[in-house]
Amino acid sequence: MHEMSVAVAVVDQVEAAARSRGAVGVESIRLDVGELAGVVADALAFCFELACAGTVVEGAELITRTVPGTARCEPCAETWAVGMPPKLLCPGCGAAAGELLSGRELQIREVRWADPDPAAVARHRQPITEES
């Protein structure tokens, strides 16, 4: 199940970003998963629960959005939803799709960080006395 590798990659990246900004938690992660990306959202959700245990991401909500696959035919400029399995031959003229417009996404679209508690913020914001 390669969804576990995907889940671990998501957690690793969000954790690194959280560390770099001193975030104490993550509220939610929005993920774009293309229809043709070969990732099963349910399997990913299951793996995510396991992958984030014990990390700063633990408890975050994983919200996946399926991005439909669309393609465009160059000769006749037709754009169509390719569906699954994808129909990559133009429904108008039968030519091969000139361009895949969407559907292969596997991206972290947005992360909502949980704000640190006010006391921690106060400690963090001690005046810097020695600067300049």
Add this chain to the structure above:
Amino acid sequence: MCRAVDLQRAVLAKNEAAAQILRTELTARGTTVVNLLSSPGSGKTALLERELRLAVERGVSAAALTADLATENDAQRLARSGVPVKQVLTDGLCHLEADMVARHLHDWLPESTRLLFVENVGNLVCPAGYDLGESLRVVLASVTEGEDKPLKYPTAFGLAQLVIVTKTDMAEAAEFDEAAFLHNVQQVNPGVEVVLTSVRDGRGTGALLDRALAAAEGNRVHTPVMAQAGA
């Protein structure tokens, strides 16, 4: 209270970066990687055995890295061809990743290797998502697997640069509808070349070696529609 940050990072960026480094390093020393994907039992190892023997006959320096969850059976079979072979045991993992390939080349792959065949774990789902630093990605399907296999596994077939049908000597017994299979392949991967092979009667064998050598010489390789952007 919270704030939103748009990271816009590809989830598999780590693997893709590792694959790119591997591809650059190997290409620089003249080694081209061929990634073979298929379901278990499609005849990958049998065809590869044949191609490796042919490589030896033609004086092409080839090697093979073969991955399975368990047993070294495939490595033993492939080693009979006389080329360097290494077995990767994935301990249950269903696919290879670029850093696993990189790790297993250390202290084993001769510098002079021109073609490195990587026989992926028998699985048409997971390996499809992982670039292994290859210059040629090949998907195999046997005539016993059904004409709709490309539609059932569109990512694997859709990202292939070459499709090979195996065991065509059994096509009649398996009632394999060749036209339907070719139509289905073209639907998910327009323009991809399909080669019909049989290790038993020799049909089409040698095609994989020919295409691998062409890729090694920098000849244009098919770019699948699904490999374009959108990600």
